[in-house]
Amino acid sequence: MTFFPPATLYRARIMHTPADPFGDASALQTQEDAGLLVQGGVIRASGPFDGMRAGFPVADVVDLRGGNGVLLPGFVDTHVHYPQVRIIGGLGLPLLEWLDRVALPEEARLADTGYARSVAREFLSGLAQAGTTTALVFGSHFAGAMDVFFQEARRSGLRTVAGQVVSDRLLRPELHTTPDLAYAGGKALIERWHGVGRSLYAVTPRFSLSASEGLLDACAALTREFPDVRFTSHLNENPREIQSVRELFPQARDYLDTYDRAGLLSRRAVLAHNVHPTERELGVMAAHRCAAAHCPCSNSALGSGLFPLRRHLTAGVPVALGTDVGAGTGFSLLKEGLQAAFMQGLLGPEGVNLTPAHLLYLATRAGAEALDLGDLTGDFRVGHQFDAVLLRPLSGSALETVLTHAPDPERALAALFSLGTSADVAQVWVGGDVVHERSATDVRSAPYPHG
Numbered sequence: 001m002t003f004f005p006p007a008t009l010y011r012a013r014i015m016h017t018p019a020d021p022f023g024d025a026s027a028l029q030t031q032e033d034a035g036l037l038v039q040g041g042v043i044r045a046s047g048p049f050d051g052m053r054a055g056f057p058v059a060d061v062v063d064l065r066g067g068n069g070v071l072l073p074g075f076v077d078t079h080v081h082y083p084q085v086r087i088i089g090g091l092g093l094p095l096l097e098w099l100d101r102v103a104l105p106e107e108a109r110l111a112d113t114g115y116a117r118s119v120a121r122e123f124l125s126g127l128a129q130a131g132t133t134t135a136l137v138f139g140s141h142f143a144g145a146m147d148v149f150f151q152e153a154r155r156s157g158l159r160t161v162a163g164q165v166v167s168d169r170l171l172r173p174e175l176h177t178t179p180d181l182a183y184a185g186g187k188a189l190i191e192r193w194h195g196v197g198r199s200l201y202a203v204t205p206r207f208s209l210s211a212s213e214g215l216l217d218a219c220a221a222l223t224r225e226f227p228d229v230r231f232t233s234h235l236n237e238n239p240r241e242i243q244s245v246r247e248l249f250p251q252a253r254d255y256l257d258t259y260d261r262a263g264l265l266s267r268r269a270v271l272a273h274n275v276h277p278t279e280r281e282l283g284v285m286a287a288h289r290c291a292a293a294h295c296p297c298s299n300s301a302l303g304s305g306l307f308p309l310r311r312h313l314t315a316g317v318p319v320a321l322g323t324d325v326g327a328g329t330g331f332s333l334l335k336e337g338l339q340a341a342f343m344q345g346l347l348g349p350e351g352v353n354l355t356p357a358h359l360l361y362l363a364t365r366a367g368a369e370a371l372d373l374g375d376l377t378g379d380f381r382v383g384h385q386f387d388a389v390l391l392r393p394l395s396g397s398a399l400e401t402v403l404t405h406a407p408d409p410e411r412a413l414a415a416l417f418s419l420g421t422s423a424d425v426a427q428v429w430v431g432g433d434v435v436h437e438r439s440a441t442d443v444r445s446a447p448y449p450h451g
């Protein structure tokens with residue numbers, strides 16, 4: 001006997017970018033009254049609701065259109081630090097001072113596995129509440145903290161690509177490992193967690209400033225042995241960091257070359273920041289199809305600089321968005337999209353004029369592609385997982401007003417990026433499972449509570 005899981009027909013106003021708006025001006029697809037047929041967590045069919053209802057009369061219908069609801073693909077965060085959720089908002093310091101005074105003391109606390117578990121729960125609920133359904137997560141330096149992270153990630157239902165962070169110099173002694181330990185610990189974690197539930201593993205040296213050549217070689221040994229794990233690290237974030245890396249690796253051509261010489265670059269590599277790249281580095285990234293995770297709020301908070309998006313696009317380097325919590329200022333990819341648009345504007349003629357379609361693409365499909373998960377998630381195409389976020393503005397909010405009066409879908413999408421926050425995230429699904437639902441008590445309903 002064949003078992004068919006029950007089908008659900010979601011009725012919604014949808015917006016998604018199955019194509020790349022940097023190359024295709026009509027990439028944004030919107031439907032005011034769409035039907036998405038979901039069975040076993042997968043989108044099996046889609047189209048105008050009336051036709052879908054007639055074609056699939058047995059499906060349960062869930063109507064998401066009320067209260068100006070808009071259904072978007074779940075957001076993809078391509079750079080976010082799990083141990084840093086409690087230190088969001090440490091403003092006013094450049095990268096190396098911020099690491100020393102704010103980030104690393106907190107990261108040392110994750111040696112305590114009980115502490116790490118609480119942090120993991122706070123972190124994962126921050127992602128889900130923001131509508132993020134997939135994240136490339138910079139982990140902890142402690143293997144025990146990674147085990148609890150993967151356990152909690154499994155409970156959360158989110159898609160996570162994460163790994164133990166490794167360093168062997170210049171941080172603080174309790175965060176240091178050795179190449180042998182990094183290899184053995186990484187291998188054990190890969191064997192325990194890679195491909196378990198919705199989790200994948202990412203080999204994660206912190207950055208070349210805190211990694212010897214031997215440590216990068218140990219990381220590369222893992223990516224050779226397990227070719228489908230991802231690789232992630234930091235690159236070209238801050239001029240002082242770049243100068244130090246140059247001095248630490250006199251044999252390397254540039255910062256990127258420290259990773260390339262070890263054999264770490266590939267289609268499955270994501271490098272965070274790249275605010276100050278050389279043309280050579282952009283060419284090498286493009287040749288490997290390795291992606292840049294652009295983190296505009298973090299770049300602003302740490303004063304790292306204005307991301308050269310046009311140069312990345314011209315060189316053919318894939319770019320997606322990351323929040324970089326906790327240097328970044330929160331979990332919302334809507335805020336990152338808005339900040340990216342602001343910063344491109346500040347670049348004047350060197351910037352890229354980012355439309356709402358670009359922002360949606362950068363926050364969804366581009367991230368899925370960067371993580372080599374483009375066949376699974378990132379938009380509402382048939383065959384993809386039902387990973388989705390329902391944005392429904394708080395009643396009485398400015399977002400509700402603007403959505404009510406928006407003359408076209410592009411303006412509505414622009415309003416979501418301009419005014420939307422985690423408070424507007426009403427429901428989130430991963431693979432058809434609800435992973436977050438705004439509770440009734442979270443909704444401030446009366447716009448004028450005192451009459």
Ligand SMILES: O=c1[nH]c(=O)c2nc[nH]c2[nH]1
Pocket residue numbers: 081095099103206207234237298324327
């Ligand atoms: O923004 C950043 N956050 C970090 O935690 C970090 N570590 C190295 N380089 C870094 N950059």
Ligand SMILES: [Zn+2]
Pocket residue numbers: 079081138234272324
């Ligand atoms: Zn980072």
